[in-house]
Amino acid sequence: MGKVVLVTGVARQLGGRFVRRIQRDPEVDRVVAVDAVPPEHHLGGADFVRADIRQPAIARVLAEHSVDTVVHLDVTATPLGGGSRTTVKETNVIGTMQLLGACQKSPTVKRLVVKSSTNVYGSAPRDPAVFTETTSPKSLPSGGFAKDTVEVEGYVRGFARRRPDVAVCVLRFANILGPSADSPLAAYFSLPVLPTVLGYDPRLQFVHEDDVIEVLRIASHEPRRGTLNSGTFNIAGDGVLLLSQCARRLGRPTVPVLMPAVSWVGSALRTLGMTDFSPEQLRLLTHGRVVATRQMRETLGYGPRYTTAETFADFARSRGPGLLPPEALAGAVDRIAALPVLGGGHLPTQSAN
Secondary structure (H helix, E strand, C coil): CCEEEEEECCCCHHHHHHHHHHCCCCCEEEEEEEECCCCCCCCCCCEEEECCCCCCCHHHHHHHCCCCEEEECCCCCCCCCCCCHHHHHHHHHHHHHHHHHHHHHCCCCCEEEEEEEHHHHCCCCCCCCCECCCCCCCCCCCCHHHHHHHHHHHHHHHHHHHCCCCEEEEEEECEEECCCCCCHHHHHHCCCCEEEECCCCCEECEEEHHHHHHHHHHHCCCCCCCCCCCEEEEECCCCCEEHHHHHHHHCCCEEEECHHHHHHHHHHHHHHCCCCCCHHHHHHHHHCCCECCHHHHHCCCCCCCCCHHHHHHHHHHHHCCCCCCHHHHHHHHHHHHCCECCCCCECCCCCCC
């Protein structure tokens, strides 16, 4: 019998895509797809098991199917359906604790892959220009999904110490974007007008959904010769984009807001149900975050197909044109920059992108 892979969080689009992809690998014999609610999308030939990872019953699922590889994708920032933030936190933290407890007792589990986030580094004014996997955050996240990921990674490290025979891979993904992206940042970029923090233009990194699926696939198998897929890895596309560049490429106007009023605007947007403008996301949109991906390339052996700019371009195409067409906006900025100023000089020409 080949590998038996258990995947959590399959009711979400990303989990469903990974389940369908991993089934095509010749080393995989069976895929067990687990979630608390039935998925609305097709899971191919996977065995769907309706189970809540917050409950001890997940241990029985591991035992009944003789699972040897666990891919934990049910660490997310957004509720599914009519769920609440409390439900999300319980699934992220308590669900991970229960799952790790079940893995610890299972004699068949030999590999664990955990989807994490670069949110563990936080966003603060004194942050380094680039975070590596060993960089400590200047200010630990105080709440929300970012704090969840910090707690999840702490439990995973404890599991790795207790079960040194299990290969553990933690993947810290940058902001995931693509045509079917479902995240607070994707919701923010879908607003008709983007509120920004006056005086700040943060650097952002993105990773494409397709690259996420491929990295998860690589992490769930035995490593190729010359690579190692155990440990912690930052996963992001090459390059960075400024928030102002993102707005222009979307064709969406920005509304700069004074720092003291940012929290009020975020609360108003949450009340209207337009986007989850959490304090962690506000800090990201103020100070930004950039991570190094050298270990992803040299140790894990993966080079992303999409750069940060290409990832954002694919996302922008899926969202349709904004109020200000990017080409027209770029031309307007160039024309304004070319106008003569007092004294006979000219402002330097600067492209909107």
